[in-house]
Amino acid sequence: MRISDAEFEVMEVLWSSPRPLTATEVAKRVEGERGWSLATVKTMLSRLAAKGAIQYREEGRRYLYSAAIARESYVGRESRRFVDQLFGGRLSPLVARLAEEDALDDEDVAAIEAILKDLKS
Amino acid sequence: MRISDAEFEVMEVLWSSPRPLTATEVAKRVEGERGWSLATVKTMLSRLAAKGAIQYREEGRRYLYSAAIARESYVGRESRRFVDQLFGGRLSPLVARLAEEDALDDEDVAAIEAILKDLKS
DNA sequence: TCGTATTGATTACAGGTGTAATCGGAAGGA
DNA sequence: TCCTTCCGATTACACCTGTAATCAATACGA
Numbered sequence: 069m070r071i072s073d074a075e076f077e078v079m080e081v082l083w084s085s086p087r088p089l090t091a092t093e094v095a096k097r098v099e100g101e102r103g104w105s106l107a108t109v110k111t112m113l114s115r116l117a118a119k120g121a122i123q124y125r126e127e128g129r130r131y132l133y134s135a136a137i138a139r140e141s142y143v144g145r146e147s148r149r150f151v152d153q154l155f156g157g158r159l160s161p162l163v164a165r166l167a168e169e170d171a172l173d174d175e176d177v178a179a180i181e182a183i184l185k186d187l188k189s
Numbered sequence: 190m191r192i193s194d195a196e197f198e199v200m201e202v203l204w205s206s207p208r209p210l211t212a213t214e215v216a217k218r219v220e221g222e223r224g225w226s227l228a229t230v231k232t233m234l235s236r237l238a239a240k241g242a243i244q245y246r247e248e249g250r251r252y253l254y255s256a257a258i259a260r261e262s263y264v265g266r267e268s269r270r271f272v273d274q275l276f277g278g279r280l281s282p283l284v285a286r287l288a289e290e291d292a293l294d295d296e297d298v299a300a301i302e303a304i305l306k307d308l309k310s
Numbered sequence: 311t312c313g314t315a316t317t318g319a320t321t322a323c324a325g326g327t328g329t330a331a332t333c334g335g336a337a338g339g340a
Numbered sequence: 341t342c343c344t345t346c347c348g349a350t351t352a353c354a355c356c357t358g359t360a361a362t363c364a365a366t367a368c369g370a
Contacts, residue, residue, distance in 0.1 A: 090317090091318080092317090105359075108359050108360060110360095111360075114318080128366095130316090130318085143275050143276075144290055146275065147287060148287070148292055153194070159284065159287055159301060160301045160304065163280065163304050164304050166265075166268060167304055167305075167308050168265075169269065176281050177309070180281045180284050180305060181302070183288055184284070184302060187288055188298070193326075193327055195327070195328060195329085212348080226329075228332090229328075229330055231347085231348070232330075235349075236326095250335095250347060
């Protein structure tokens with residue numbers, strides 16, 4: 069199950085909310101980024117529900133939406149797909165590419181080294 | 190300029206060939222993976238040419254296709270887009286995610302460490 | 311009670327994608 | 341010269357995406 073770019077922004081809102089949200093609430097929180105109308109957000113919610121990425125509970129006449137899949141698992145799947153497609157499953161060429169583009173700051177480099185050191189224990 | 194998944198496979202064939210290829214040659218080399226018909230490959234080539242991702246030179250009645258963009262630059266752009274969207278521009282969370290999924294073998298880890306060490310000099 | 315606002319559902323519509331079939335013209339063999 | 345074949349170009353068509361508008365039903369305020 070793939071989630072499109074626009075749908076992903078809606079997922080981010082739901083993932084970052086500690087409680088289920090109505091369509092109107094989701095729209096308010098996405099508004100900052102995109103100039104979406106409420107109708108557009110409702111379309112996204114319908115499509116995500118149809119895909120099984122979110123679920124809802126009826127509260128009176130409204131729905132309260134929440135994510136049905138964990139961000140970690142979705143992001144994990146997509147990450148793997150990405151490194152498989154572009155780098156033959158190896159992460160190092162990706163690191164090399166981003167390093168060459170100066171997309172890594174010292175803090176990020178230190179964090180990566182810490183993760184790897186931890187891995188080897 | 191985005192390249193779709195199917196188009197990307199055609200690009201890989203052109204990127205990996207030392208010389209320009211005809212549509213039929215491309216089709217033969219993609220065949221292993223997908224069960225595409227020659228017509229499908231021709232569609233991909235037309236679309237990629239329209240996007241400016243490949244170019245061609247006429248050789249008699251045929252075209253000889255070659256990539257018009259470097260793999261490194263395209264892959265670099267997509268990588269950045271990917272880490273921006275899923276990890277807020279930091280690479281370390283991606284490393285953490287893949288590490289948790291055991292998607293990193295020793296060789297890959299060593300390669301990454303070498304790249305980072307090199308970076309700091 | 312009656313209109314208005316609100317909500318999910320349905321419909322819209324252009325552009326991209328996957329996967330071809332068909333067409334028109336040219337090259338090449340009979 | 342004529343027929344077949346091979347090429348790129350054009351057309352096809354269903355599904356996905358981005359971005360809504362509209363509809364039918366309901367709740368709520370006057």
